[in-house]
Amino acid sequence: MKDAGENISSIDESRKLSDAVRDVKNAFADRDDVVVDMREAHRMRLDLLAAELAPVFADVPADMDNFDFAISSGLQPRLWIDAVSHVAMGRDRRTYRFLKDTRGGRVVLAESTDMKTVADQVTRYVAERVVERQRMLEGAVEQAVAGLKRAAVPEAEPPLQPARRSRGWSTFFAGLGLVTAGALVGLAVSLVLFWDRIVAMKISF
Secondary structure, three states: OOOHHHHHHHHHHHHHHHHHHHHHHHHHHHHHHHHHHHHHHHHHHHHHHHHHHHHHHOOOOOOOOOEEEEEEEEOOEEEEEEEEEEEEOOOOOOEEEEEEEEEOOOEEEEEEOOHHHHHHHHHHHHHHHHHHHHHHHHHHHHHHHHHHHHHHHHHHHHOOOHHHHHHHHHHHHHHHHHHHHHHHHHHHHHHHOOOHHHHHHHOOO
16 A cells, blocks of 8 residues: 555656646747738738728728728738728638628638739729719719609790680680670570560560
């Protein structure tokens, strides 16, 4: 029994928790170094892509504020083009991936180890957004002009003089008819009232 106790104490002395903690910390440090190295490598390549696209970003109209053109920090740096599209590096640290978030999920617009190929795709994407905005503004202006034209149509129509004249003649004939009808009624009443005198005058003659 004494030998067993001595063996246990010798094992405790050779395997200390502090040593295990130190080993775990070293493992985490090594892994963090790898993660930091990966993040720095990704950011460096994205910086190169951003420099390649700098002239394109500078040509975007100043009144268009829907573009970001910024590199975000984090475990996986990203070069944001706008709120729904960005460029990130693949797991091999060399492949550029131009991604866009849509209602149906994330889609890959371009993927290549050649930086210029992805830069061309980003340039085309930015150009398409600029053209879409211009067409939208032109469409809004055309709709506004069309609305003004439609509003001016009633003023451009000729005055309805024939209709007024026809209404005037209708009123005239209606009045004439009423006068004639009144005269006939008056004549009929007069004949009834003076019928006896008329008959007497005829007999006397």
